[in-house]
Amino acid sequence: MKRLCNLITACSLAAAPAGCASEPSNDPTVAVSEADQAYGAEQHPHLLAEFGGAYQGKQSHYVRTIGQRVAKGAGLGEKCTFTLVNSDVVNAFAVPGCYIYITRGLLAVVGSEAELASVLGHELGHIVARHSQRQERGSLWRTLGVIAVSLTGSDRLTEFAGRAAQLFGLRYSRKQEFEADDLSVNYLRKAGYDVYAAAEMLEDLERQEDFMTATQSRDPARSLPEWTLSHPLTESRIKRARQKARDTGLKDDALPEEQAAYFAQVDGLLYGDDPDQGFVLGRRFAHPVMRISFEAPPGFSLSNSPQAVRLAGPDGVTGEFGGGRLPSNGLRGYTEAVADAVIGDTPAQVLNEVTTRINGVPAITLAIAVRVQDGTVPLSITAYDGGGGDAFHFIVISPPSDAHVAAIRQLFGSFRRLSPSEAATLRPRFLRTLWAGPGDTVRAFADRTADSSPRALFDLLNGAYKDRPLKPGDPVKIVTYGN
DSSP states (O other), X not given: OOOOOOOOOXXXXXXXXXXXXXXXXXXXXXXXXXXXXXXXXXXXXHHHHHTTOBOOSHHHHHHHHXXXXXHHHTTOTTOOEEEEESOXXXXXXXXXXXXXXXXXXXXXHOOSHHHHHHHHHXXXXXXXXXXXXXXXXXXXXXXXXXXXXXXXXXHHHHHHHHHHHOSSSOOOOHHHHHHHHHHHHHHHXXXXXXXXXXXXXXXXXXXXXXXXXXXXXXXXGGOSOHHHHHSOOOHHHHHXXXXXXXXXXXXXXXXXXXXXXXXXXXXXXXXXXXXXXXXXXXXXXXXXXXXXXXXXXXXXXXXXXXXXXXXXXXXXXXXXXXXXXXXXXXXXXXXXXXXXXXXXXXXXXXXXXXXXXXXXXXXXXXXXXXXXXXXXXXXXXXXXXXXXXXXXXXXXXXXXXXXXXXXXHHHHTTOEEOOHHHHHXXXXXXXXXXXXXXXXXXXXXXXXXXXXXXXXXXXHHOGGGSSSOOOTTOEEEEEEEOO
């Protein structure tokens, strides 16, 4: 697991480049300035390093091909870069300079090439309307809702706290989302795709919300899909997108959806966690390569990334689990380096330090009080000597009370090494596309889906069959072990 890197994802999170200062315009000829392109090119490798890297395989070429087709419809020619990101988080986002990203998690959920085009068109709409340049630069702490305080000299702490809420993209206003929706419908028409796909894509995201609620894959207070953190999803928005499609004068399916092409391309797509990044299994994290595991307490949720595992708990408790190599001065040196990386120059006091063994693993735990304007904020760090020169750590920030001390101790105490046999049970899953034959049923395909909630996952991936039976020749998506 890599050490956390400093990351600037968009103009609202950093000092804006020269291209971020111009007046908003929906003219595609001025939507991507040279300064924007330089900014996007600079941030591109950092984004990939933070969010899983570019996914390799035929699906990456497919996304680029569809993206370029929609970009031409948007009047942007070949100015844009489209990347399929190796993450199971369901989302897409755009960065100034016309760098568009879609995760393999979202690619698995869409149901046709036209729906994929609508996602890319929506993000192109944000670029053309220069929405990222029009964001309010609010406090990341307020965005998180963790602790409504202003930290003094705490840029690193603020950056750390922000990652949990800023996993992908920006938070756009409702007006900006509507504008991007409208532009997407227009781009679909110009690119030769079914204009009703934009509304159908929003319905896909609504199913994602239903899936997360049904499977309790997030704490109930955080059960919305990641897409909705930056793309507010409502029934009225779906109806609005459908009305915008009608306003074009085209009937549903007057232009192609290219469903067969989509199903052929996504066959074999990695689904869920990448073994190189470890597996999030409910509240449990397990890494088959590093042979480590831990379990979050009830009320906590986990979100995986190549840099760290994000933790979110009740009342704004926020944390992450990461790792690195032991330095020459051993576990103590590693622990001090982690603390310094988070705290920086912020005034802080170590309240307690404990050297111990947790499930047979050498560990050091620090309880730190970080000074803020209105008092102190508790920061807890536990580092582990994982053996073979590897080290791991938790960092947890909690509200200034003792309400969650026991839960945090439980989290720290759950870290353990996996046996070879346990690690061997952690296998990757892949998307498979099949076609229904005579007598095939939804239940039969759902039973072949490798998941703890197979029917719920089948309904997520195949929304068209939630309210009608399968017919011979219907395409379906299931998830299996082995590619």
